[in-house]
Amino acid sequence: MKSLSRHIPLVLLLGTLGAAVPAQAQEFKAGFVNTDRIFREASTAKAAQAKLEQEFSRREKELVEQGNSLKSATEKFEREAPTMAESQRTARQRQLVDQDRDFQRKRREFQEDLGARKNEELGQVLERANKVVKQVAEAEKYDVILQEAVYINPKHDITDKVIKALNAAAATPAK
Numbered sequence: 001m002k003s004l005s006r007h008i009p010l011v012l013l014l015g016t017l018g019a020a021v022p023a024q025a026q027e028f029k030a031g032f033v034n035t036d037r038i039f040r041e042a043s044t045a046k047a048a049q050a051k052l053e054q055e056f057s058r059r060e061k062e063l064v065e066q067g068n069s070l071k072s073a074t075e076k077f078e079r080e081a082p083t084m085a086e087s088q089r090t091a092r093q094r095q096l097v098d099q100d101r102d103f104q105r106k107r108r109e110f111q112e113d114l115g116a117r118k119n120e121e122l123g124q125v126l127e128r129a130n131k132v133v134k135q136v137a138e139a140e141k142y143d144v145i146l147q148e149a150v151y152i153n154p155k156h157d158i159t160d161k162v163i164k165a166l167n168a169a170a171a172t173p174a175k
Contacts, residue, residue, distance in 0.1 A: 031137065031145045032152040034159040038129050039122060043167045048121035056114050063107055070099050132165045133158075 039045045077092050084092070136158060137145050145158070 028144075029140075029142045030156055031140075031142045031158040032149060032156045033129075033133055033145055033147050033162050034157065035126065035129070035147050037159050038163060038166070039125065042125065042129065042163050042170075044128055044170045045122070045125045047170070048125055052114070052117055052121060055117065056110070059110055059113075063103075063110055066103050066106065070096070070103055073099065128169070129162060129166055132162050132169060136161055136165060 074096055077096060081089050081092075133145050136142070140158075142158075146152070
């Protein structure tokens with residue numbers, strides 16, 4: 001009897017919550033935003049990508065040229081190595097190793113710089129997108145907007161609305 005009386009308040013609380021949940025569940029409004037689509041389709045994301053391409057295209061071209069030059073020099077060395085003197089062959093090998101090391105360092109620096117700038121630009125796009133998501137959520141009275149989900153019913157996807165609002169905001173000059 002004593003253990004039953006101890007659980008009565010818990011049973012009453014659960015019963016009250018159980019009766020309240022269906023009424024609240026009908027009022028709950030959830031939405032989903034696909035950030036990958038925003039990064040692919042929004043004009044601000046496309047502008048950021050174009051900015052990055054322009055900013056890094058010269059360095060990328062130089063790296064490609066340096067890589068091709070190194071490849072040609074290596075192939076030439078492999079063809080000529082059998083006819084070279086030992087000291088000359090060793091010197092050319094050292095030179096090629098140094099060139100390759102320099103190329104690898106420049107390529108690594110390029111990748112790091114590009115990654116950092118890409119994160120910076122996409123961070124700005126995401127910040128703008130989050131502001132627009134919040135505006136849409138407040139205007140349409142959403143209780144929650146998710147950005148990551150294992151599964152989402154397409155009827156809850158508001159990505160198109162967000163992309164349209166984001167593009168409209170980007171097209172309007174800043175005040």
